Amino acid sequence: MSFDFHRPATVTEAVDLAQRLFPTARFIAGGSDIVIQINRKKIDPSHLIDVACLPGLSGIAETSDEFTLGALTKYHTIETHPAFAGSLRALIEAASVIGGRQVQNIATIGGNIVNASPAADFVPVLLALDAVLDITGPNGSRSVPLQDFIVGPGKTSLLPVEIVTSIRLAKLPARSATAFVKEGRRRAMEISVVCVAACLTLEAGGSRCASVRLAIGAAAPKVFRAKAAEAYLEGQLADQTSFAEAGKLAAEECAPISDVRASADYRRRLVSIMVERALTACFERTGEERR
Amino acid sequence: MNRKILNIVVNGESHQVLIEPHWTLLQVLRNEIGMMGTKENCLEAECGVCTVLLDGKAVNSCILLAGQVEGCSITTIEGIGDPEHLHPLQQTFIECGAVQCGYCIPGMILTAKSFLDENPGSRPSRDEIREAIAGTLCRCTGYSKIIDAVATAAERMAISGGSQ
Amino acid sequence: MNAQNHSVAGRRLPRLDGVGKVTGKHVYAADFKLPGMLYGKVLRSPRAHALIKKIDTSRAASIHGVRGIITSADIPAIRYGTAVRDTTVFAVDRVLFVGHAIAAVAATSLEIAERALEAIEVEYENLPTLFDPEEALNSNIRIHPNWETYKALPIIARSGNIAGQARIRVGDVEAAFAKSYKVYEHRFTTALQHPGYTEPRVATADWDANGNVTVWCNTQLPFDTQNTLAEILDLPSARVRVTVPGIGGGFGGKLRIGVEHFAALLARKTARPIKVMSTSEEELTAALPRQASVVLVKTGVDKDGHLLARSGKIIVDCGAYAGSGPGTAAISLQVMAGPYKTGALELEGIAVYTNKVHSGSFRAPAGPMANFAMECQMDMIAKDLGLDPLEIRLRNVVKEGDPGPSGEIHKSVSIEECLRKAANAIGWHDRKPEPGRGKGIACSWWMTTGGSSGVYVKINPDGTATLVSGAVEIGTGAITGAAQILAEELSLDLTDVNATGVDTQAAPFDYGAQGSRTAFSVGNACLAAAAELRRQMFELAAKQLDAPIEGMSLQDKHVIAGNKSISIAELARISRLAGGGLIAHGTAISPAPPYDPTRVQNHPLPVWNTPSYHAHAVDLSVDQATGKVTINRYVVAQDVGYAINPTYIEGQIEGGVAQGIGQALSEEIVYQDGRVMNANLTDYKMPTAMDVPEIESIIVECRSAAGPYGAKGVGEPPCIEPPAAIGNAIAAATGCWPNSLPMTAEKIAAALRVQQS
Known part of the structure; x- marks a missing residue:
């Protein structure tokens, strides 16, 4: 455990530095994960490039059709952001259960994304919102849908010399709502046994599902979208029966493991229950009366 | 060894400390600056005994590299009150019987202070307090009296006009 | 002294080390x-x-x-x-x-x-490895091939992988089973639990x-x-x-x-x-966690639910070294007997070596393990007989003068009062069937560990007292409690007492901060020291005031003799000049009560000193789909004899219950093939502030003969009943009895599934 610590002043400097020090350098943002990995001797970088103070990578901006979250935005900022109290409430729900307040004041959403932990809590919400990542590297900037960005457990399509600078979320149409639900052995400080994010948009009449996006964490090698369940729900009556069916379909789509936190079998059952519950919460939040 | 100078303000006093890059803020506070009220346990941000305020916000000092807090202002338990001038939280923790072994208490008080300072003058519910302090484990008290202490301090701070 | 007139003892005073602890000035060993x-x-x-x-x-x-x-x-x-x-x-x-x-x-x-x-x-x-304690009992693999050459306490019975084996036998258990209306047999398991300091x-x-x-x-x-x-x-x-x-x-760890x-x-x-x-x-x-165990309980009852016979066997997995295993296995026998009259008992506790971490004496060693088995079975019996769980307990609890399992006599018994108070507070009689919600109750008794205590108390020339004890203040407030007793006896304020840290070179011997004994035993030593100081002060005052010792008293930091008085501070100054200062060595030992040694074999703690009685009641909900438990309310009624400082007694109850909730629902050191799978605080799940409900403490005071002002041990009992009380409430909510700790959502969901199919 011995490394040099670098503090570039701009994104360009940071990328240049990463290129120069490749492959022995790692970016560090909040550090809540990487410092533990270094201490556990899981990684041993020779250089850490601190991006936490880079200008322009923090904070939440809003235009008429989208939100842009700086990659360095802290969970606590999201939790307290008034614009997310409405249809994007899942963002708040996930941000508020990641570690304790102390971690929420340190950890960044960009860090959580590039870690690509299968059990990341924030990633399912972003995935259910079809988030797009803006990335800067030596060859300029590119944008990638989050869906294509995470490729496996701890693996992303990010090059070691690239930085995620922001995350963009399209605003939801009317009659939309989101929900995030999580199960763990405790009520706080938990790595999810399973977590589910749902985004539901109802048809104009308000009784059928126009579009549904379901993202599930800790139930497969990476956070995934339950496409079969989503496809089934489109055009279906938004009711308990269809939500329960979607839960069953999602449970068939998942590929959980057994570990010290839970068995694969229990995780699969949770997926079924939690998908149904997340959808129910969305439906209630759309403000429509249940039939 | 690639040592570097760290500039840091701790409890209002500026310090220049020669650090090794892998040192954490916790190590700097305990080993270099002598702020032993910041405690050490899990070193993985799971227990909260190392909590300090970084620019006023509660953070786990065990997982922050010293280099990350260059130029920052840190408040430790020693910085919020002393035996003659206790912070309202320090006062109510004693009065409410919230202290047993006491090892989590500096971190717990700072976790609570960060929370109360966010909403000056508010009177949070017991459930809101529970959620706010959940990142700091206490094995002695079962939390009830800690929640009493935070609620009582919030009440007093609200009456006396917000943050202290 | 009449406890009602106390001005320092019995009061909710702030602890002596509080300011140091909230300001970060208190120095811990880690500092x-x-x-x-x-x-x-x-x-x-x-x-x-x-x-x-x-x-x-x-x-x-x-x-x-x-x-x-x-x-x-x-x-x-x-x-x-x-x-x-x-x-x-x-x-x-x-x-x-x-x-x-x-x-x-x-x-x-x-x-x-x-x-x-x-x-x-x-x-x-x-x-070749041995991880399963039941397998280790009969295996040819020896973890300690030379075990016979090791020295041990003479009372400990060992053989092969068995590090200790104790028994309690009362009456003819087989005959009593034969006479029973029904006999119930169940098996329970409990997990390794870290003390979590x-x-x-x-x-x-x-x-x-x-x-x-x-x-x-x-x-x-x-x-x-x-x-x-x-x-x-x-x-x-x-x-x-x-x-x-x-x-x-510390919590015993x-x-x-x-x-x-x-x-x-x-x-x-x-x-x-x-x-x-x-x-x-x-x-x-x-480190030294609480042992995992396997508990087998067999109980025979008459048709009214009276306990006629109980045989029980606990296998305590003590890991690679005996550690506290033999003692824990032995103590479990008294816990399994419970605060109940049982016609005949045959209880056996076995500590067995395995290739795992050796274990220690976590708070109330054996208590929650044996109580979980015994008290869950009580509810199973009640259900089968159509009896109310409270009623079956009330029919069987010991009363004043009844014999305990070792033949000792139960004195200052309060178990019925505790059960009734806990039940009333949780609304036991108002409970109605509600899917996914239930109330549970469990009770136990526990010892106040013996061992001697010595204190030195010195009166300083400013009239304050310095208390030197060999007992460590581990956080319970016990030394503050002892200081309250000392201050009470010397007519001082609590803040006049300065308690020093512990140093074996300077402090008199103390058996230590363990076994719910610190405030009890150090408090008794303070009583003795105060008596000696009063003698010294009265003798000196008699000379100074020219007054007879008879009729002298201490009031408000003065020795009073009729209408004359002299301050304690003055006496201390005079004594410094002429008599080497006012200093006393107070000692205390609480001898074990008489018992029947023919009932108890190979047991290092054959009879319990000054037992306390307690009952817990809980109201909880179970998510019928996920199995997740939500505790709505938790009530403890605990007999503390005399509440030296109610605030810190509540603190012991609240903290002990929180640990018990952890053991009941979330905590376990998980081994797989000899390796710990969760050796970090991410996956070793101690309750957070979100996991512990409000806990209501009902302090019952049924004075003991041996404790200071009638006090009984307080610290360990609160963590004994939570697994059983929670287990019984889960059963009330779901109809399924979890028989394995921790009762995780996953296990409960699995049981619900079996029930549904």
Whole structure:
């Protein structure tokens, strides 16, 4: 455990530095994960490039059709952001259960994304919102849908010399709502046994599902979208029966493991229950009366 | 060894400390600056005994590299009150019987202070307090009296006009 | 003195060490450092059971900054241990569990010490392993092939992998089963639980020019640590000084030596001060957790639910060394008998070796394990007989003068009062069937551990008192409680008492901060010291005031003789000039009550001193789909005899219940193939503030004969009943009885599924 610590002043400097020090350098943002990995001797970088103070990578901006979250935005900022109290409430729900307040004041959403932990809590919400990542590297900037960005457990399509600078979320149409639900052995400080994010948009009449996006964490090698369940729900009556069916379909789509936190079998059952519950919460939040 | 100078303000006093890059803020506070009220346990941000305020916000000092807090202002338990001038939280923790072994208490008080300072003058519910302090484990008290202490301090701070 | 008239004792006064603790000024062992100090680290086995073929430290020793390395070859060949002397500082020839210490390194920094550990080369040859305690009972594999050569307490019965086996027999149990209307037989299991103190075990050691060693550490038992260190170091105990600057929790996990020996041995080797502190990983793989156990209970009843016969067997998995296993197995017998009259008993407790971490005496050792089994079975019986769970208990609880399991006589009995109060508070009689919601109740009794206490009390010339005790303030407030008793007796304010830290060189002996005994026993020693000081002060006042001693009293910091008075401060000043000062040595021992030795075999604690009685009641909800438990309300009614300081008694109850909730629902050290799968606080799940409900404490005061002002032990009982009370409530909510701790959502969901199918 011995490394040099670098503090570039701009994104360009940071990328240049990463290129120069490749492959022995790692970016560090909040550090809540990487410092533990270094201490556990899981990684041993020779250089850490601190991006936490880079200008322009923090904070939440809003235009008429989208939100842009700086990659360095802290969970606590999201939790307290008034614009997310409405249809994007899942963002708040996930941000508020990641570690304790102390971690929420340190950890960044960009860090959580590039870690690509299968059990990341924030990633399912972003995935259910079809988030797009803006990335800067030596060859300029590119944008990638989050869906294509995470490729496996701890693996992303990010090059070691690239930085995620922001995350963009399209605003939801009317009659939309989101929900995030999580199960763990405790009520706080938990790595999810399973977590589910749902985004539901109802048809104009308000009784059928126009579009549904379901993202599930800790139930497969990476956070995934339950496409079969989503496809089934489109055009279906938004009711308990269809939500329960979607839960069953999602449970068939998942590929959980057994570990010290839970068995694969229990995780699969949770997926079924939690998908149904997340959808129910969305439906209630759309403000429509249940039939 | 690639040592570097760290500039840091701790409890209002500026310090220049020669650090090794892998040192954490916790190590700097305990080993270099002598702020032993910041405690050490899990070193993985799971227990909260190392909590300090970084620019006023509660953070786990065990997982922050010293280099990350260059130029920052840190408040430790020693910085919020002393035996003659206790912070309202320090006062109510004693009065409410919230202290047993006491090892989590500096971190717990700072976790609570960060929370109360966010909403000056508010009177949070017991459930809101529970959620706010959940990142700091206490094995002695079962939390009830800690929640009493935070609620009582919030009440007093609200009456006396917000943050202290 | 009439307790009603107390002005200091019995009151909710703030603890003496509170200001230091909230300002960060209180020094804990982890904060202690010395100039030039080196850091020690311990190399631990990655194998569960293996021969050590070779240890090569040469590469590690050559690392810059490494100052010393020790292995079993460098230290006296000593075996130590409380019940069985089976333990060594380092593995000798064989490693017995993953985490077993093999070598220790001293270096100028922790990082260098860690690098040195990686450079030590060890060659192993695997041996067959034993992880299942029931399998270990009859296996040919021997974890200690030379167990017969080990010394042990004469009372301990051992054989093969069995480190201790105790029995209680009352009456003819087979005949009583034959007479029973129904007989119930159940099996329960409980998991390894870490004490979870927030300050890891830590020690700093330094040797002086005369060959004496001082160890600053966070032990609960400084005198026991002193003796064990003296044995390990092969020194007279007077040359070992143990001092406890401050301790961040213990809960029984810091009773026995933890890292003190590594620090002392490395300091001797390097002639430098050494600090050794456990990591979380070491805590969860190589500390002294609560044993996992298997409990078999068989109970015969008549058709009204009266207990006619009970046989029980608890198998305590004590890990690679006996540790507290034999004592725990034995104590479980009294817990299994419970605060009940049972016609005949045949109870057996067995502590068995396995290739896992050796275990300790976590708060109320054996209590929650045996109570979980016994009290859950009570509810199963009640349900089968169509009886109310409260009613079946009330029909069977002991009353004043009834014999206990060892033939002792139950005195100042309050179990019925506790049960009724807890039941009323939880709304027991208003409960109605509601899917997914239920109420549970459980009760127990527990001892106030004996052992002697001594205190020195000195009156200072400003009229204050200095209290020197050998008992560590581990956080309970016990020393504040003892000081309240002292202040009460001397007509002082609590703040007039200054309690010192513990130093074996300066403090009188104390049996230590364990077994719910500290406030009780140190309080009694304070009573004795205060009596002696009153004698000294009255004698001196008689001369000063020219008044007879008869009729003198202490009031408001003065000796009063008729219409004359003199202040305590004045007397202290006079005594300093002429009499060497006012100082007293107060001592206390509470002898074990008479019992029937023919009932109890091979039991190191054959009869309980000054037992307390208590009942817990809980109202909870179970998510019928996920199995997740939500505790809505939790009530404890606990008999404390006399509440020395109600605030800290509530603190003991609330904290103990929180630990019990952890054991009931979330905590377990998980082993797989001999390896701990969750050796970190991410996956070892202690309750957070979100997981512990509001806990209502009902303090019952049924005075004891032996405790100060009638007090009984308080600290351990609150963690005994939670698993049983919660288990019974889960059963009430779901119809399924969990029989295995922790009762995780996953297990409950699985049980619900079985029920539904």
